[in-house]
């Protein structure tokens with residue numbers, strides 16, 4: 676078995692991956708809390724559009740995608756959403772039906788089932804695509820993305836999804852006022868985002884650790900002084916060449 680079930684602080688479950696030696700969510704913050712507080716709420720509160728194109732990197736247990744549906748239906752005035760999500764691990768997807776999901780996400784388990792079966796879900800105001808394959812390849816074919824949930828495993832375990840070249844591809848496939856949310860506050864990640872053209876900010880959502888927000892436009896958030904980091908930090912931006 677490649678995965679082990681782990682309870683998290685808010686009562687929701689996550690998995691531990693033996694392959695990556697890492698959990699899919701922060702056990703300390705809680706899987707659902709992390710999805711809502713580090714990705715969904717900041718993104719929806721900072722990008723105001725009637726339709727949102729969201730790139731969910733990567734699908735994993737689908738908590739970020741399902742939490743987005745929950746937030747979209749209950750707390751937002753957004754009229755329609757499209758979610759695009761790559762996931763490399765087809766074994767994981769085939770096991771999601773046996774997982775225990777938090778109560779708030781149970782109304783969306785039918786969507787999850789359809790997504791896993793058909794790799795696409797459509798209703799009047801929701802469009803979701805699940806791509807089984809490499810996120811690096813997938814993002815090169817996208818355009819007009821408004822929000823990126825950057826939720827890969829850590830840079831140490833999942834290095835190809837944190838590099839300057841990767842963030843440059845994200846910059847290219849996003850709209851002019853796009854925003855990226857991530858749990859990582861590591862300096863090499865922020866340097867990579869900065870070099871790829873993103874403005875880098877920090878937020879401290881209620882009940883979780885600090886996060887990084889990257890944006891194409893100026894935001895009313897605490898900016899990170901990237902010039903000072905470039906000059907004074909011993910860290911280097913992460914690159915494909917390692």
Ligand SMILES: C[S@@+](CC[C@H](N)C(=O)[O-])C[C@H]1O[C@@H](n2cnc3c(N)ncnc32)[C@H](O)[C@@H]1O
Pocket residue numbers: 698699700710732733734735736737738739740761762763764767808809810811826827828833835836
């Ligand atoms: C931290 S988990 C994502 C958790 C997910 N956001 C959720 O809400 O459940 C990271 C995921 O990235 C996937 N992954 C790692 N490298 C990938 C790649 N190059 N392309 C697509 N998926 C990848 C892993 O299989 C894993 O499911």
